[in-house]
Amino acid sequence: xxxxxxxxxxxxxxxxxxxxxxxxxxxxxxxxxxxxxxxxxxxxxxxxxxxxxxxxxxxxxxxxxxxxxxxxxxxxxxxxxxxxxxxxxxxxxxxxxxxxxxxxxxxxxxxxxxxxxxxxxxxxxxxxxxxxxxxxxxxxxxxxxxxxxxxxxxxxxxxxxxxxxxxxxxxxxxxxxxxxxxxxxxxxxxxxxxxxxxxxxxxxxxxxxxxxxxxxxxxxxxxxxxxxxxxxxxxxxxxxxxxxxxxxxxxxxxxxxxxxxxxxxxxxxxxxxxxxxxxxxxxxxxxxxxxxxxxxxxxxxxxxxxxxxxxxxxxxxxxxxxxxxxxxxxxxxxxxxxxxxxxxxxxxxxxxxxxxxxxxxxxxxxxxxxxxxxxxxxxxxxxxxxxxxxxxxxxxxxxxxxxxxxxxxxxxxxx
Numbered sequence: 204x205x206x207x208x209x210x211x212x213x214x215x216x217x218x219x220x221x222x223x224x225x226x227x228x229x230x231x232x233x234x235x236x237x238x239x240x241x242x243x244x245x246x247x248x249x250x251x252x253x254x255x256x257x258x259x260x261x262x263x264x265x266x267x268x269x270x271x272x273x274x275x276x277x278x279x280x281x282x283x284x285x286x287x288x289x290x291x292x293x294x295x296x297x298x299x300x301x302x303x304x305x306x307x308x309x310x311x312x313x314x315x316x317x318x319x320x321x322x323x324x325x326x327x328x329x330x331x332x333x334x335x336x337x338x339x340x341x342x343x344x345x346x347x348x349x350x351x352x353x354x355x356x357x358x359x360x361x362x363x364x365x366x367x368x369x370x371x372x373x374x375x376x377x378x379x380x381x382x383x384x385x386x387x388x389x390x391x392x393x394x395x396x397x398x399x400x401x402x403x404x405x406x407x408x409x410x411x412x413x414x415x416x417x418x419x420x421x422x423x424x425x426x427x428x429x430x431x432x433x434x435x436x437x438x439x440x441x442x443x444x445x446x447x448x449x450x451x452x453x454x455x456x457x458x459x460x461x462x463x464x465x466x467x468x469x470x471x472x473x474x475x476x477x478x479x480x481x482x483x484x485x486x487x488x489x490x491x492x493x494x495x496x497x498x499x500x501x502x503x504x505x506x507x508x509x510x511x512x513x514x515x516x517x518x519x520x521x522x523x524x525x526x527x528x529x530x531x532x533x534x535x536x537x538x539x540x541x542x543x544x545x546x547x548x549x550x551x552x553x554x555x556x557x558x559x560x561x562x563x564x565x566x567x568x569x570x571x572x573x574x575x576x577x578x579x580x581x582x583x584x585x586x587x588x589x590x591x592x593x594x595x596x597x598x599x600x601x602x603x604x605x606x607x608x609x610x611x612x613x614x615x616x617x618x
Contacts, residue, residue, distance in 0.1 A: 204280070204283075204284060204285050205284050205285065206284070206285045206286070206287060207284055207285070207286050207287075207309060207310060207410065207413065207415075208286075208287050208289070208307050208308045208309050208310070209286060209287070209288045209289070209308060209309070209310045209311075209312055209410070210288070210289045210291055210301075210304050210305040210308035210310070210311050210312065210332075210337070211223065211288060211289070211290050211291060211312045211313075211314065212291050212301055212305070212311065212312070212313050212314070212324075212328035212331075212332070213313055213314030213315065213316075213324065213325070213328065213345075214314075214316070214319070214322050214323075214324035214325065215324075216316070217314040217315065217316045217345055217346075218256075218314055218316070218345045218346060218385045218386070219290055219291075219314055220255075220256035220257075220290060221254075221255055221256040221385045221386055222314065222343070222345065222383070222385035222391070223255075223277055223288055223290055224254075224255025224256055224257070225255055225385050225386075225388050225391055226279065226288075226391060226392070226406075226407065227255070227277065227279050228255055228388075229388060229391055229392035229393075229407070230279050230280070230281055230392065230407070232279035232280070238253075241253050241254070241255065241257055244257050245257070252386075275289075275290040276288070276289055276290075277290060281407070281411060283411055284410075284411060286410070289304035289305065289308065290304075291304035291305065301327075301328060301331060302331055302335075302524045302526075302614055303614065305331060305332060305335055305337065306335065306600070306614070308335070308337050309337065309338060309339060309413075309415050310337065310338075310339040310340075310341060310410065310413060311328075311332035311335075311337040311339070311340050311341070312341045312343060313325065313328055313329060313332070313340065313341070313342050313343070314343050314345045315342065315343070315344050315345065315360060315364075316345060316346050317344050317345065317346045317347050317349060317350045317353075317356055317357070317360065317382075318346060318349055318350060320359070320360050320363060321360065321363050321364060321367065323560055325364075325367075326367065326559050326560040326561075327559045327560070329367060329371075330557070330559045330562060330576070331524075331576075332376075333371045333372060333373045333376065334372075334373075334522060334576070334616065335596075335616075336373050336592070336593060336596055337376070338375070338376060338377060338415060339376070339377050339379075339413055339415070340376045340377065340378045340379070341378075341379050341381060341406070341409065341410075342361075342364055342378065342379070342380045342381070343381050343382075343383050343385075343406065344357055344360050344361075344380065344381070344382045344383070345383050345384065345385055346384060346385075346386070347382045347383060347384045347389065347390075347397075347398065348384040348386065348387055348389065348397075352382070352384075352389075352395075352397045352398050354400045354401075357380075357382045357401075360380075361380045364380070370561070370562040371562075372562075373593070379403070379409060381401075381403065381404075381405070381406050381409065382398050382401055383405075383406060384397075390405045390406065391405055391406050391407060392405060392406075392407045392408075393405055421452075422451035422452050422486070422594070422595045422596075422597065423451060423452050423507065423508070423511040423513070423590060423594070423595050423598075424449070424451065424452030424453060424454055424458075424507055424508050424511060425449070425450040425451045425452060425505060425506075425507055425513075425590075425595070425597065425598045426445075426447055426449050426450065426454060426460075426484075426492065426505065426506040426507070427447050427448070427450055427503075427504075427505050427542045427543060428445045428446070428447050428500060428501065428502055428503065428504045428505065428506065429446050429447040429448070429502060429543065430445075430446040430447070430502060431443065431444070431445060431446075431500070431501055431502060432444040432445070432446055432491060442493070443493065443494075443497070444475070444491040444492065444493045445491065445492045445493070445494075445500060445506065446489075446490075446491045447489070447490070447492075448487070448488070448489045448490075449484050449485060449486050449487065449488050449489075449490065450486065450542075450597040450598055451486050451595050451596075451597040451598060452486060452508075452511070453483055453484060453485045453486065454471060454474065454483065454484045454492065454506075454508075455471070455474075455482060455483050456471050456472070456473060456474055456481075456482050456483075457470060457471060458470065458471050458508060459508065459509055460494070460506045460507065460508060460509070461506070461507055461508070461509045461512050462498050462499065462500040462504055462505070462506055463504060463505045463506075463507060463512065463513070463515075463588045464504065464515065464586060464588065465498065465499040465500065465504070467498035467499055467500075468498070468509060469494040469495055469496045469498050470494065470495045470496075471492055471493075471494060471495075472493045472494055472495045473492070473493045474490050474491075474492055475490060475491045475492075475493070476488065476489070476490050476491070486597070492506065502543070503542075503543055503544045505542075505588055507588075512588075513588045513589060513590050513598065514588075515586035515587075515588060516583070516586060516587045516588070516589055516617075517582065517583050517585075517586050517587075518551070518580060518581070518582055518583070519539075519548075519580065519581045519583065519587065519589070519615075519617055519618075520554075520578065520579075520580050520617075520618040521578070521579060521580075521581065521601070521615040521616055521617050521618055522557075522576065522577070522578050522592075522615065522616045522618065523571070523576070523577065523578075523579055523603070523613045523614065523615040523616070524574070524575075524576050524613060524614050524615075525571040525572065525573060525574065525575045525576075525577070525612065525613050526573070526574070526611060526612055526613055526614070527573065527605070527610065527612035527613070528573055529612075530570045530571060530572050531550065531553070531570060531571040531579070531612075531613070532550070532553070532569075532570045533550050533551065533552055533553055533569065534549070534550060535549070535550050536548065536549045536550075536606070537550070537603040537604060537605060537606065537612065537613075538603070538604040538605075538606050539581065539583060539587065539601055539602075539603055539604075539615075540601060540602050540603075540604055541587050541588075541589055541600075541601040542598075544587070545604070546583045546584050546585045546587060547583065547584040547606075548581040548582065548583045548584070548603070549581065549582045550579055550580075550581060551579075551580045551581060551582045552579065552580040553568075553569050553570065553571065553577060553578075553579050554566075554577070554578040554579065554580070555568065555577055555578055556568040556570075556571060556575050556576070556577040557575075557576045557577055557578075559576060564578070578618070579615075581615075587601075589601065589617045590617065591617050591618060592616035592617050592618070599616060599617045600614065600615065600616055600617070601614075601615045601617070602614050602615070603615065
């Protein structure tokens with residue numbers, strides 16, 4: 204069964220947690236004992252209704268303040284599809300959580316309060332969804348009950364968002380606008396009589412029919428080697444297999460491959476998955492590949508097709524989201540982790556910081572503070588075999604790690 208990965212975002216109090224709780228409720232994904240606990244918790248808060256947002260706000264601080272702080276992953280399913288939803292915080296100071304929560308999403312679900320319309324965080328979350336090349340964007344105009352389910356108000360917010368779409372660098376996103384009331388479940392799992400003027404599918408029906416090529420077969424073939432298998436048993440004394448997960452593209456038995464960084468070439472002899480022989484390995488498949496000849500390949504190396512091999516980069520231009528309290532300034536050195544490889548990297552230049560409400564680069568800003576997004580150039584000690592993120596997201600992202608505290612300070616996307 205297919206798995207659809209969704210990230211939710213929006214400003215504080217736009218109703219993200221309530222929306223997710225209502226989806227769980229409408230798909231019968233809440234156990235009876237947990238539902239009873241929700242009833243009791245809502246009564247203790249003095250509410251005359253069941254607060255479904257408590258399903259995802261698991262931290263005590265979240266429940267006390269009524270906000271989301273950490274990223275929560277929620278799992279539910281329908282007869283046709285499984286879902287994983289990353290419920291990300293809405294406040295500006297948790298932007299870094301939104302980036303990490305959205306990193307593997309196929310759908311970005313942005314909530315807008317029908318009373319407030321587009322606010323600063325809407326710009327920020329749209330910019331991040333666009334930067335991450337998330338292919339499907341669902342804009343849910345929530346709390347329609349508080350504007351009397353006004354079509355005029357809905358149309359105005361859609362028109363405002365259409366203006367925002369003009370600033371997007373990634374124009375291929377599929378965008379859908381859906382009016383909802385998550386508190387009352389209007390237009391979520393079933394069409395709403397109160398929004399009869401809306402002619403499209405309710406939210407869950409739209410999510411059910413989204414199609415996507417989860418194999419990413421159009422991207423260049425990349426196979427990072429995780430482990431070299433040498434059993435050294437009497438039965439398999441000559442066996443040498445390379446275990447890993449196909450990051451993107453696909454490999455067939457008989458394909459010529461090149462090993463990076465050694466640049467030695469061979470052909471794929473076999474592809475094995477557990478004890479099953481395969482003729483093809485697609486993106487997402489964990490397999491063992493054996494080659495026809497002995498070449499210099501070990502953990503941390505990458506197999507690719509010679510005509511699609513990534514360049515060896517020692518200077519990397521990238522957009523990054525800064526995640527540390529200490530500001531990023533030129534000249535500092537960090538550990539750049541790409542896949543399982545870590546190399547030293549020095550910040551050569553900060554080109555600009557992006558004003559996310561306008562997508563405008565601020566050329567005069569030469570340092571990045573917490574949650575800032577900007578463009579930098581890094582110089583690495585050893586070559587990094589990465590693709591531009593817009594060409595191949597699976598091989599175009601990295602993180603920066605503080606070599607003294609071992610804290611992750613930034614996530615980056617190769618230009």
